[in-house]
Amino acid sequence: xxxxxxxxxxxxxxxxxxxxxxxxxxxxxxxxxxxxxxxxxxxxxxxxxxxxxxxxxxxxxxxxxxxxxxxxxxxxxxxxxxxxxxxxxxxxxxxxxxxxxxxxxxxxxxxxxxxxxxxxxxxxxxxxxxxxxxxxxxxxxxxxxxxxxxxxxxxxxxxxxxxxxxxxxxxxxxxxxxxxxxxxxxxxxxxxxxxxxxxxxxxxxxxxxxxxxxxxxxxxxxxxxxxxxxxxxxxxxxxxxxxxxxxxxxxxxxxxxxxxxxxxxxxxxxxxxxxxxxxxxxxxxxxxxxxxxxxxxxxxxxxxxxxxxxxxxxxxxxxxxxxxxxxxxxxxxxxxxxxxxxxxxxxxxxxxxxxxxxxxxxxxxxxxxxxxxxxxxxxxxxxxxxxxxxxxxxxxxxxxxxxxxxxxxxxxxxxxxxxx
Ligand code: GLV
Ligand code: MN
Ligand code: MN
Numbered sequence: 001x002x003x004x005x006x007x008x009x010x011x012x013x014x015x016x017x018x019x020x021x022x023x024x025x026x027x028x029x030x031x032x033x034x035x036x037x038x039x040x041x042x043x044x045x046x047x048x049x050x051x052x053x054x055x056x057x058x059x060x061x062x063x064x065x066x067x068x069x070x071x072x073x074x075x076x077x078x079x080x081x082x083x084x085x086x087x088x089x090x091x092x093x094x095x096x097x098x099x100x101x102x103x104x105x106x107x108x109x110x111x112x113x114x115x116x117x118x119x120x121x122x123x124x125x126x127x128x129x130x131x132x133x134x135x136x137x138x139x140x141x142x143x144x145x146x147x148x149x150x151x152x153x154x155x156x157x158x159x160x161x162x163x164x165x166x167x168x169x170x171x172x173x174x175x176x177x178x179x180x181x182x183x184x185x186x187x188x189x190x191x192x193x194x195x196x197x198x199x200x201x202x203x204x205x206x207x208x209x210x211x212x213x214x215x216x217x218x219x220x221x222x223x224x225x226x227x228x229x230x231x232x233x234x235x236x237x238x239x240x241x242x243x244x245x246x247x248x249x250x251x252x253x254x255x256x257x258x259x260x261x262x263x264x265x266x267x268x269x270x271x272x273x274x275x276x277x278x279x280x281x282x283x284x285x286x287x288x289x290x291x292x293x294x295x296x297x298x299x300x301x302x303x304x305x306x307x308x309x310x311x312x313x314x315x316x317x318x319x320x321x322x323x324x325x326x327x328x329x330x331x332x333x334x335x336x337x338x339x340x341x342x343x344x345x346x347x348x349x350x351x352x353x354x355x356x357x358x359x360x361x362x363x364x365x366x367x368x369x370x371x372x373x374x375x376x377x378x379x380x381x382x383x384x385x386x387x388x389x390x391x392x393x394x395x396x397x398x399x400x401x402x403x404x405x406x407x408x409x410x411x412x413x414x415x416x417x418x419x420x
Contacts, residue, residue, distance in 0.1 A: 004396065004400065005108045005112075005400065005403060006101075006104050006105060006108055006396050006399040006400055006403065007104065007107075007396070008392040008393055008395060008396025008399075009392055010104065010107075011097075011100050011101060011104050011392065011395045011396060011399060012392035012395060014044075014048060014096075014100045014103075015092055015093060015096050015097060015100055015395075016092065017044060018041050018044060018084075018096050018100070019092035019096075021037045021038070021040040021041035021044065022037055022086075023035070023037055025088065025089050026089065027089050027386040028086075028089035028090050028091060028092075028385065028386030028388075029086045029089075029090055029091065029092050029386075030086060030087075030088050030089055030090070031084070031085055031086045032085055032086075032088075032131055032132045033062065033085045033126050033127035033132060033138070033165070034062065034126075034127075034132075034165040034166065034168065034169050038062075038084065038085065038126075039169070041084050041124075042058070042064050042084065042124065045064055045066075045084065045099060045103070045124050046066075048103050048107075049064075049066030049103055049106075049122060050066075051107070052066070052068070052103050052104075052106040052107035052110050053068055053106065053107075053109075053110030054066030054068050054103075054106060054122065055067050055069075058171075059142070059143070059178070059179040060142070060171055060172070060175040060176055060177075060178045060179045061126055061138060061139050061142035061143075061147070061166070061171075061176055061179045062126040062139065062166065062169060062171060063123055063124065063125050063126050063139040063140075063142070063143060064084070064123070064124040065122070065123050065124075066103065066106070066121065066122045067119055067120070067121045068106045068110065068119060068120045068121070068122075069115070069119050070115065070116055070117055070118045070119035070120070070410075071115050071116065071117050072117055072118070073119060075117055075118040075187075076118060076184070076185055076186055076187035077118060077119045077120065077121050077185060077186055077187060078118050078119070078120045078121070078187050078188055078190065078406055078409055078410070079120075079121050079123060079181075079186060079188070079189045079190070079365070079369070080098070080102035080105075080120065080121070080122050080123070080189075080190045080191070080192075080402070080406070081098065081099065081102065081122060081123030081124065081125055081140070081189070081191060081361060081365075082095045082096070082097065082098025082099050082102075082124075082125065082128075082191050082192070082193060082360070082361060083095035083098075083099075083124070083125040083126075083127070083128030083139070083361055084096070084099060084124040084125065084126070085125075085126065085127050085128060085129050085131070086129060086131075087129050087131055087384050088131060089385075089386055090384050090385070090386075090388070091194075091382070091383055091385060091386060091387070091388020091389070092388065093194045093378065093383075093388050093389070093390050093395075094193070094194060094196065094383055094384065094388060095125075095128060095129075095193075097192060097193060097194050097376060097390065097395055097398070098191050098192040098193050099122065099123075099124045100395075101192045101395065101398060101399040101402055102122035102123075102190075102192070103122055104399050105399055105402050105403040105406060106120055106122060108403060109403075116406070116410045117410050117411075118187055118409075118410045120406065123143070125137075125139035125140050125143075125361045126138055126139035127139055128140065128359070128360070128361050130218070130325065132156045132165075133154045133155070133156055133162055133165075134154070134218060134220060134286060134324045134325070135151060135154050135162075135218070135324045135325045136218070136325055136327070136359060137325075137327070137359075137361060137363065137364040138162065139179075139361070140361035140362075140363075140364035140365050141364045142176055142179035142180065143179055143180065143181050143364075143365070143368065144180070144181070144364050144365055144366075144367040144368040145177075145180035145181070145367070145368065146364065146367050147176055147179075149176075152166070152173050152176065154324065157270070181368060183368050183369055186368060186369040187369070187409060188333070188336060188369055188370045188371070188372060188409055189362060189365040189366075189368065189369050189370070189371045189372075190336070190371070190372050190373070190374070190402060190405060190406070191360055191362045191365075191371070191372075191373045191374075192373070192374045192375075192376060192399065192401075192402050193356075193358075193360055193373060193374075193375060194375070194376050194377075194378040194383065194388070194390050195208065195354065195375040195376065195377060195378055195381065196356075196357075196358045196378065196381065196383035196384070196388075197354075197357065197358075197381045197383075198380060198381030199352065199354055199381075200352060200354075200375060200376075200377035200378075201377050201378070201379070201380065201381060203350070203352050205349050205350050205352050205377065206349060206376065206377050206393070206394040206397040206398065207344055207347075207349060207374055207375065207376055207377070207394070207397055207398045207401050208344075208351075208352035208353065208354045208374075208375045208377075209332075209337055209340040209341055209344060209351065209352070209353055209354070209372075209373070209374065209375070210332055210353075210354050210355070210356050210372075210373035210374070210375055211331065211332055211337060211353050211354065211355060212292065212329060212330060212331045212332060212355050212356070213329060213330050213332075213355070213356040213358075213359065213360060213362065213363050213373075214290045214291055214292045214329055214355065214356065214357050214359075215290065215291060215292065215294055215297060215326075215327055215328045215329035215330075216288065216289070216290040216325070216326075216327045216359050217288075217289050217290075217297065217301065217323060217325065217326050217327075218286065218287065218288050218289075218323070218324050218325040218326075219286070219287040219289075219321045219323050219324060220285070220286055220287075220321075220322050220324055221284070221285050221286075221287060221308075221319060221320065221321045221322070222282065222283070222284050222285075222319070222320045223241045223244055223245050223248070223282070223283045223285070223308075223312065223317055223318070223319045224241060224281070224282050224317060224318040224319070224320075225238070225239035225240055225241035225244065225279070225280065225281055225282065225315070225316070225317045226238075226239040226279070226281055226316075227272075227273055227278050227279055227280065227281025227282075228278070228279045228281075229277070229278070229279070230276070230277040230278055230279055231277065233279060238279050239279075239281075239315060239316045239317055240279050240280055240315075241271075241280045241281055241282050241283045241317060242269075242271050242280035242283050243315070244283075244311055244312060244315045244317045244319075245269065245283040245285060247311050247315075248266075248304075248307065248308050248311055249266045251304070251307045251308075251311070252264050252266060252287070252304055252307075255300050255303055255304060255307075256289075256300070259296055259299070259300050261291070261292075262289065262290070262291040262293075262296055262297060262300055263290050263291070263357065264287065264288070264289040264290075264300065264304070265288045265289075266285050266286065266287055267286050267288060268285060268286040269283055269284070269285045269286075270283070270284045270285070271283055272284070287304070287321070289301060289304075290357060290359075291329070292329050292355060293329075294328060294329060305321060308321070327359060327363050327364070330362075330363050330366045330371070332362075332371055332372050332373055333370035333371060333372060335370070336370055336371065336372030336405070336409070337372065339372070339405050339408045339409060340372050340374055340401065340405050342404075342408070343400075343401045343402075343404035343405045343408065344401055346404055347397055347400050347401055347404070349397070354375055356373065356375070358383070360373065372405065374398055374401050374402055374405070375398075376390050376394050376395055376397075377390065377391075377394050378390045379391075
């Protein structure tokens, strides 16, 4: 039996504590980037990072970074991270598990007086979910050096740009490039995350290793019709933007089923002018589409755009799609997968390999360095929902695997030398 080193209850308690840093919504956790709830969460994380022997800084894109110095401060750093933001009425484990587990393993090292050759940095990323601006990975892209000035001009539904939101919390958006890291200063990026799917539960195993992450695209669309009186205009003569959108959504669902396992979601609609007695004149919506197969995703997108044209022409509507985010599918590093697999075995578990359908900061970090991900079983695979849950023992085991992975990486000459 492997000796347990991490404190599972502390991990679970901290995840609970973070869940109180939320807007007062009906259920679950709502913590969007650049808000006061987010700053409250950062304060807690900063305190825990300090207690674990880390020096803490906030970079120019509002990522919080704790550093546990290595024997050799110039050795490439092992980055461990996940995101501190949530979806609206989301769960408390998505993102937070990876941050808290990262802090926990540093606490174990610190409390045991162990200093590794390589420095470790734990990162609480600023915006992975992309709820407010619809574009994702703001923090991790800034660190990977792939964020562009153009992306900072994207606006939320109140017309506030990312750049203004950054300025409003006291940072200068023009400094965003300072957050970028140099790949030669980084050894690897590791992320622990709840699975957000049912596989580990079905297999009866607490943790698994991720081999790759599906690619994702996000679009915003606008369908324009003609508003009018809901009592006087015969239905056959209307240009109802919402009726046309409804037809489009059903077509998207049909195509996604036909091309399974692709997934496509219209998750948000704004109906204008938005009155019960006015025919909808305009609908603004979002489309999120994901697949491990880029070619299939592009084919389905092509068909969605064609169907949209056809529906709108027939109904006398106008439509327009804008791409707001594109992340190609990525593969995790084979060498890190092997290290995680041996860490899983060391912790007396069967190795289960998984593909992630959900997006993760690791996708953006793959442009900077080799990445590895550990998934932790979650109840019934529920996520992006208030009922999201993972048991303390599983989170603890995941953290043990993370710790063994880090210990192995600092010793593994091949990985130290291997280029991405
Ligand atoms: C993030 O959780 C995403 O997959 O959208
Ligand atoms: Mn999420
Ligand atoms: Mn997540």
